[in-house]
Amino acid sequence: SNIARAADDGARAILLTGEGRGFCAGASLKAIGGGEPGDQLRRHYNPVQQAMADSPIPIVTAINGPAAGAGAAIALGGDIVVAASHSYLLLAFANIGLVPDAGATWLIAKAAGRAKVLEMALLGEKLPAHDAKEAGLVTHVVDESALFDAAMDYARRLAAMPTVALGLIRKQVKAALSGTLEETLALEAEHQTLAGRSQDFQEGVAAFLQRRKPEFKGK
Template sequence: MTYENIEFGIHAGIAKLTLNRPDKLNSFTQAMHLEVRAAFDQIRADGTVRVLLITGAGRGFCAGQDLSDRAVAPGSAPVDLGDSVERFYAPLVLAIRTLPMPVICAVNGVAAGAGASIALACDIVLAAQSASFVQAFCRLGLVPDTGGTWHLPRLIGHARATGLAMLGEKLTADRAEEWGLIWKALPDDALQAEALAMAQHFAGAPTLGLAYTKRALQQSWSNTLPEQLALEGQMMRELGSSHDYREGVDAFVNKRTPHFRGA
């Protein structure tokens, strides 16, 4: 497929997806959504992919929805924003959350609105120190969508989530790290190199175990402790028969570097 709104490629187990509308701060249009969806389909179909790295081109990560793509003229019929969420943004968040591999987000600039929500849906978020996170929905009389109302309170607590969602204030990358919203804030010139190094680490890691870890952490929010203990037991039973577990133990015992297959 030829992409016009994103850059996408797979190399050495790493899928890299770059939002590529830099003149519009990589804001989403319907065409861009369809290209991202096609990239995720390709990732799922390619058995060599072990990790996904998402970032943005230019000076911003993603400014959310391109409002000119669904502009509302005075006196015109209202736009069904719920349809946009249901057809595009919700499936994108679920695709990130259910992808059976680590998803790294390298936030290279402002992440606003749905752009911030997309970043926070990823498993590990790195951000340039010049980057910022803005819950801009309140400025338009809207609610934080794309999973924003789900991720924010779970990551930073109810009080901080409410302040960000209702005031729309800019949160710096350093403060986001301090609050636990992201994994790490980095000097701007170190962001992409560290993100790639992390992706290379995951490309050689036991992907199946990481996928189970991702799912277990997500289910812990709704499970009781007995349910979570039962889930852990079932997962350990399944992972204990995997190639990667046998390889990891043998490498440890024989003091050699393991060669994981991700299965």
């Protein structure tokens, strides 16, 4: 995928946003036509969501307008989610006889709980950016004019941090959402060993002892 390729090419963070006035309206009903909606998900949207989840580098999503359907799921797949104040999330599937997809059910249930995901999925109403932040779905809400700069600031900050550790943190959090305490403790110990072998850890310790700012290389 392009996400994995970016990491292979040396990228240390990804910024994902929409083009134009909206983030993403989700799947096209015309494109589905007489086919099976699930086929389009398996071919297009599910691989994107899985690639985001498996990314070895952090992802910032900037919601620049409406994020509906599968588009809402992709927006919420970011590690840091920055939303323009006028933007909103929308799961309108039930309004046309379908169900949430592209991971929206899992992402919202894990972040905001059963009541919120059922409210969004059953009623099919817009969830404004500020309400999404209050529900724990969005990291930061800013004015539309400040969106790109705010999202880019997060991306630059993450890109300057120890990439190996950040990738392991992403894996730990994902595993913790469905794992037990015992499984989490074991994974933390395993990941701490891997992080401790990184060049960035050596640089972090050296910088601390020398009382200077670390210069992480992402290795």
